[in-house]
Amino acid sequence: MSVVSDSPVWRPFTQHALQPGAYKIAHAEGAWLSAEDGTRFLDAISSWWVITHGHRRPEIMQAIRAQTESLDQIIFAGFTHEPAEALARRLVEITAPGLDYVFYSDSGSTSVEVAIKMALGYWRNRGEARSRVIALEHSYHGDTIGTMSAGARSAFNAPYEPLLFDVGRIPFPARGAEQEALDALESACREGAAAFLVEPLILGAGGMLIYGADTLVEMKRICERHRVLFIADEVMTGFGRTGTLFACEQAGVVPDIACYSKGLTGGAVPLAVTMCRREIFEAHLSPERARAFFHSSSFTANPIACAAALANLDVWEKTDARERVARLCSMQEERIARFADDPRFSDARRMGTITALDLNVAQSGYLATISLDLMRFFNARGLLLRPLGPTIYVLPPYCVTGGELDLAYTAIDEAADEFGAAR
Known part of the structure; x- marks a missing residue:
C-alpha cells in the first residue's frame, strides 16, 4: 500500500511512535478513497464526520471552481461579499425561528469558542455577573482553550490544565439516569450560570453516547426557567447525521446559540457559523466600541467556502438528499440489529445515520490500545473505521449503498472474533 513513513508532517491525534506511517490518498469519489497505488478504502466515518453527500459532490465542486474566477479572499471587517450575505440569509431561513444572526469562523472548535464568548459578552454587557459555563460529562467541544475547558478532562487536555477554566459538570443522562x-x-x-453547552442527542468523541429528545426538551426548559443561555453544539449532529437536518428539530428545541460546521459545506472545505438570537447580538450593539464582539480570524467568511456552503444547501433543497438520509437510517438500523444480543458486544445503538457498539474487552477509554489494533485490522480490509477505544462506530456519507455498508459490518463481525470475547 502507498504509505508515507518519512514525512515531516505532524499529524493530529496521532502517537507517531505507535503509528509512524500514513496512507497517501490521491483520489476520492462518493464513499471511496483511493491511495496512490490504487488501494481503495470505504470511508465509513465520512473523513472525520465531515463528508455528507459524498466526496467531490459535483454541484459543490463546480461552485468552488466558479467562485475562484471572481473572488478568493477579502477582509470581513468593513467589507462583505455576496456569497457570505446569501449564505447567512439561507441559514436564517432553514434553522429554527429566532436564530437571527450569523457569525462566521473556520472550524467546529472556533464556532463553539465563539459561542462561549458570545454568552459571556452578553451577560457582561447587560451588567449581570454571570460567567460560569455548564456542560455534560464525557462531552467534547474542540481543542481551543475555551472548548477544551468545556470538554471532559482527559488525556486530550491534561498537559494544558493550567490554562483551562472551571466548568460545571452535569452527569450524562444515560438511560434510567435522566x-x-x-x-x-x-x-x-x-446558582446563576451563564450558559449550558450541549451536544444534542449524541455525544461524538465521548463515545457516541445517545440520549433522548425528551431529555433535551427538559434541559432547555430548565435553562429557560433560570435564564441560562442554551448553546447547541451541532458541529457533528447538524446536516442530517441524526436523521433530521438539525438534531434540535427532534426535540422542537430552539437554542439561544447554535454552532454548525463539518457538514456545512458538505465537508468539502472548512467553514463554520455560530448563530444566535437577536438579543445576544443587540447586547453587543452600542456606541461604545468596547462593547463590540471581539473575535475574528483572517479567513472569516472566505468567499470560496461560502460558495461551497451555498451549493451544499442547494443539494439539500433540490435533490433527494433527505430521502437518502432516511434510507441510510433504515439500512443502519437493519445492520446494527444483528449485534443487539451478541455477547461479544455491548449497547449496540443507533442515532439517525450513526451506529455504534462497544467491543467487550478488558480495555476501556479512548487511549485503549485495542483501538489501534482495530484500526489496522479495518484498514487492511479496505475500510476507514477509527474506533474510540473499544467503541466501534459507523458514520458514512449519505451516498453509501447497502452493499458497501455490508463490507463494514462483516469486518466488524470478523474483528470481534479476532479481538473480542468468545461467543
Missing part, C-alpha cells in the same frame, strides 16, 4: 442529570442541571442553573 432525572439525576436534570436535577444536577437545575441545581447548577439555579
Whole structure:
C-alpha cells in the first residue's frame, strides 16, 4: 500500500511512535478513497464526520471552481461579499425561528469558542455577573482553550490544565439516569450560570453516547426557567447525521446559540457559523466600541467556502438528499440489529445515520490500545473505521449503498472474533 513513513508532517491525534506511517490518498469519489497505488478504502466515518453527500459532490465542486474566477479572499471587517450575505440569509431561513444572526469562523472548535464568548459578552454587557459555563460529562467541544475547558478532562487536555477554566459538570443522562442529570442541571442553573453547552442527542468523541429528545426538551426548559443561555453544539449532529437536518428539530428545541460546521459545506472545505438570537447580538450593539464582539480570524467568511456552503444547501433543497438520509437510517438500523444480543458486544445503538457498539474487552477509554489494533485490522480490509477505544462506530456519507455498508459490518463481525470475547 502507498504509505508515507518519512514525512515531516505532524499529524493530529496521532502517537507517531505507535503509528509512524500514513496512507497517501490521491483520489476520492462518493464513499471511496483511493491511495496512490490504487488501494481503495470505504470511508465509513465520512473523513472525520465531515463528508455528507459524498466526496467531490459535483454541484459543490463546480461552485468552488466558479467562485475562484471572481473572488478568493477579502477582509470581513468593513467589507462583505455576496456569497457570505446569501449564505447567512439561507441559514436564517432553514434553522429554527429566532436564530437571527450569523457569525462566521473556520472550524467546529472556533464556532463553539465563539459561542462561549458570545454568552459571556452578553451577560457582561447587560451588567449581570454571570460567567460560569455548564456542560455534560464525557462531552467534547474542540481543542481551543475555551472548548477544551468545556470538554471532559482527559488525556486530550491534561498537559494544558493550567490554562483551562472551571466548568460545571452535569452527569450524562444515560438511560434510567435522566432525572439525576436534570436535577444536577437545575441545581447548577439555579446558582446563576451563564450558559449550558450541549451536544444534542449524541455525544461524538465521548463515545457516541445517545440520549433522548425528551431529555433535551427538559434541559432547555430548565435553562429557560433560570435564564441560562442554551448553546447547541451541532458541529457533528447538524446536516442530517441524526436523521433530521438539525438534531434540535427532534426535540422542537430552539437554542439561544447554535454552532454548525463539518457538514456545512458538505465537508468539502472548512467553514463554520455560530448563530444566535437577536438579543445576544443587540447586547453587543452600542456606541461604545468596547462593547463590540471581539473575535475574528483572517479567513472569516472566505468567499470560496461560502460558495461551497451555498451549493451544499442547494443539494439539500433540490435533490433527494433527505430521502437518502432516511434510507441510510433504515439500512443502519437493519445492520446494527444483528449485534443487539451478541455477547461479544455491548449497547449496540443507533442515532439517525450513526451506529455504534462497544467491543467487550478488558480495555476501556479512548487511549485503549485495542483501538489501534482495530484500526489496522479495518484498514487492511479496505475500510476507514477509527474506533474510540473499544467503541466501534459507523458514520458514512449519505451516498453509501447497502452493499458497501455490508463490507463494514462483516469486518466488524470478523474483528470481534479476532479481538473480542468468545461467543
